[in-house]
Amino acid sequence: MSSYLVGREKIREYASAIGEQAPICHDVEAARAAGYDDVVAPPMFAAVYSWPAMAPVVTDPDVGIDFSRMVHGGQEFTWHEPVVAGDEITTEAAFTNQIKQGELNVFTFTSRSVNQRGELVCEGTWTNIVR
Amino acid sequence: MDEHREVTVTPDRYLTYRYAGASGDFNPIHLDDEFATAVGLPGRILHGLWTMAQVARVHGEMAGDPLALKSLSVQFRGLGVPEQEITITSKAREEGVYATEAVQDGNKLVRRGRAVLRI
Numbered sequence: 001m002s003s004y005l006v007g008r009e010k011i012r013e014y015a016s017a018i019g020e021q022a023p024i025c026h027d028v029e030a031a032r033a034a035g036y037d038d039v040v041a042p043p044m045f046a047a048v049y050s051w052p053a054m055a056p057v058v059t060d061p062d063v064g065i066d067f068s069r070m071v072h073g074g075q076e077f078t079w080h081e082p083v084v085a086g087d088e089i090t091t092e093a094a095f096t097n098q099i100k101q102g103e104l105n106v107f108t109f110t111s112r113s114v115n116q117r118g119e120l121v122c123e124g125t126w127t128n129i130v131r
Numbered sequence: 132m133d134e135h136r137e138v139t140v141t142p143d144r145y146l147t148y149r150y151a152g153a154s155g156d157f158n159p160i161h162l163d164d165e166f167a168t169a170v171g172l173p174g175r176i177l178h179g180l181w182t183m184a185q186v187a188r189v190h191g192e193m194a195g196d197p198l199a200l201k202s203l204s205v206q207f208r209g210l211g212v213p214e215q216e217i218t219i220t221s222k223a224r225e226e227g228v229y230a231t232e233a234v235q236d237g238n239k240l241v242r243r244g245r246a247v248l249r250i
Binding site for chain 1: 185202
């Protein structure tokens with residue numbers, strides 16, 4: 001379990017890096033006019049606020065992934081409540097299973113993120129493939 | 132809403148550095164050509180989650196609201212590289228559900244994508 005404090009400039013920096021130009025992701029006034037308390041995180045910012053919780057689970061020696069041979073095989077997110085600057089997001093990450101597919105080992109992890117009010121903001125399924 | 136959309140985006144030469152800073156993912160396979168080549172890659176490669184974010188953004192733009200995206204699932208396959216155009220396609224499957232992929236130079240970076248918009 002790990003928590004992440006969402007910064008206004010971090011949202012802007014992230015939105016710029018992915019080419020998201022929606023005013024609600026950059027401009028506080030635009031976000032407030034749309035009914036949000038502050039600038040809004042683009043959905044894929046979920047990868048940023050949930051990674052600090054995922055990292056120790058994915059790198060857990062008991063899971064046993066050989067990182068030199070690992071690739072990110074797949075990703076799924078389902079979004080719920082919006083995330084805005086000032087939110088504190090807590091993510092719980094878990095190792096789900098390991099399946100052998102021919103020569104490949106497929107490791108699946110899940111994440112579940114809630115905000116400071118305990119409202120669900122995002123659920124993720126992360127698939128890593130080890131060759 | 133469009134039944135079929137195609138959007139192109141070209142990651143510039145320094146994109147992977149900006150995305151590393153924005154996301155916190157400083158894996159050298161994305162930043163260092165020499166390191167990437169030494170581990171058998173063609174050169175430094177794009178972050179898969181950046182490519183997925185392009186697919187997400189295209190669907191948000193279709194709806195006119197980045198938060199209209201309810202869920203997105205993708206498989207990552209080919210390795211993306213900077214300075215080459217990526218084509219993202221999206222086809223309506225049923226109300227609010229789209230099949231999507233991202234292709235660069237014939238190479239599928241994202242395949243079997245499924246995007247669901249709030250309707």
